[in-house]
Amino acid sequence: MKKVIIGVFVLFLAVPNVINAQVQKEKVLGDTAKYLLLNMNLQKEITDAVDYMYNFDFRKAEVEFNWIKYNFPEHPLGYFLYGISTWWQMMPNLEKESPLGEEFLAHMDTAIAKAEAMIEIDKDNIEANFFLAGSYGFQGRYHSEKKNWGRATNAGRLALKYLERTHGNESFSPEILFGDALFNYYSVWIREEYPLLRPVLFFFPKGDKKLGVEQMKTVATNAFYTRVEAIYFLMRIKAFELNETFDALRWAEYMNEQYPNNPYFHRFYAQMLYTAGQFQDAERVSLEIMSRIKDGKVGYEEMSGRYASFFLADINRKRNEWDKAEAYYLQTIAYSNALELEESGYHIYSLLHLSEYYVQEQRYDEATPMLDKIRDNTKRKEETNKKARELEKEIKKKKR
Template sequence: MIKKIIALSLFSVLLFSKVNAFSQSTLADTFKVEQSRYLLLDKGLQFRITKSINSMYDFNFPVAERDFAVLAYQYPDHPLPDFLMALGYWWRIEVDVTNEKYDDIFIQYLDRAIEKAEAIYDEDETNKEAAFFLAAGYGFQSRLYSERKKWTKAAWGGKNALKYMELSRGEEEFNPELLLGDALFNYFSVWIPEHYPLLRPVMALFPKGSKELGLQQLEQVATNAFYTRVEAQYFLFRLYASEEKKPYEALRISEYLHSKFPNNPYFHRSYARHLYTVGRWTESLDQSLEILDRIAAKQVGYEANSGRYASFYAAEYYRRIGDMVEAKKYYLQTISYGEESESQESGYYLHALVQLGKMETAAGNKSLAKKYFKEVKRYAKRKHPAHQEARDFIKKNKL
């Protein structure tokens, strides 16, 4: 039973990708029927909220939420205002998904959006707008519950989202905004069975996807869409960086996103990371130090998780040029931020410990070096590269 629940919750992550694509296109010309019937098709409203959503991406939440509050006053019985407020809190969560600070308010706004959508749907089961908000609301809830390992709730949310997602379909072939959902489904319907064999029987019940087609569709959305362009670019740089091993493509996209939304900490640290990956270390250092300055200034969204990234890139830069004093300073800062964000099993935290162990060995401080290597073996799995490197170094240097 437990395995079945876990399988369903993992599938909800795939489902969330599909629903998330819909959610980011809420302002698009989604349903080309009865324009007077659906609030989403109000052209003036589209313009107003597009500006607000751009503010949300740039972490200017007061501006975005002021507009959303006006919208809630104008349309008190419609799910759109509450759903947009929930999106703002999702971006706060996205910066560090281990931080549960915003969980309750995020769920509260989604519950209110779902309740209002259900009232509309109960009166008219052909209302695609209501079905859309129900699919998106349950999909986002499922995504968060998956992160929190609340498998039963994640599976329940995923099941409901799937039900309403099918009912919300409407002439998608005419809408480039909704192509993002198909792109993500095509890619992840292949990716998930490759990485989670347990889900292969589940995925066999759905149409066969294609990772190649999914990437092509993502590129199409990133180039041609209006409302979903940023979301497509977000998924593209993540896939190019990790799964597709195309670091220069990831850099190209993250550089654009950082330039367009310079106050978004997720895009900022991704840009620094991709600069580091392709060997543009001086530029990565500049961005990393700027991130650390923003954390010190307590800028919205800049916190320990971003600090762990930035400190590590800075440490690596100084180690490469032979400035071990500065390198040690930033490796220690990586450790500090890692502990603050409870990320002791992350690669940057572990590799920082390995480098500190090597530095203390070179300085003749073997007892301190042993302490660092002991921490590596405590937090890293035996097959982790940091664990292997620590074992090899200990053996070679007879620590």
């Protein structure tokens, strides 16, 4: 935590020097438009900063965000971008407890306070309502990741309140459409996936999943501040909900090319290559990930390693190259244990494939504890549990 605070303090100290070195910026910006979201000169000036952020060069990005805070101290934009920057620092493993969580919430709280001050002057200020909806929306995502359901629900309720005020104003800016897109898709998705929540959602307006996807495509190709966030959701929807693997792969390849140092996009690209059966490329990309973990690159840690090592293990298993496959499966198990993700599919299938191999090689003493772990972490009706019991029976027969 001290390092984070010191880093932020250093950035604040650096702001006057940055501004002195870039006095021409004020001339470029000229008279600020009423709405910063519409200020194209500002967008041009901070394009590199946004790219730095998504490419995990947070220090360079935040120097620029501090410039925004310095020049527009009463506007939520700088604080909102700082919040997103902190969010992406946590993104490689959102389940992991981190002091960055409180820092993220503080940035979004400040953005909310700045936007509320704007609302007091003009209740219908579209831009202020956009930042309120976005800030509360991000806080809701954070609390849902942490399973703080009460806080997540309250943040979501407030996000929807302000989203309703911006609804129908997408002609103002493609940024506005992002909230509508998310609501249209996920309001239906939640009803479908979580039927117990339907009574809670009864009084909420109904969405339209197909429209939500089309809106997200529009944001992904036309927005500036929310473009990458829209692509993130679009990739996940296409990959895991619409089963449009090759479309998801196309987006994943594009994002990996745009932001080659982003560990989330890197591993998502590897996952889509593996899912699409493009094993040679999946192996190459997974090896890149493992190399970056070894080198201690920012954001590359156990979660990325769990994905990459499993893909490498399974690719080598399919080739019947068990020396490599065994080592990578064991690595996947180690990463899963470190992350306390023993019930995850990557962990369970690593245990199962190794157990099958050990039974085949008559290494029963190594297979038995793995089969016990499979049974402990799966339900009896699950296929992996059934296979584990079958292998246990096979071991008993062979030991007689």
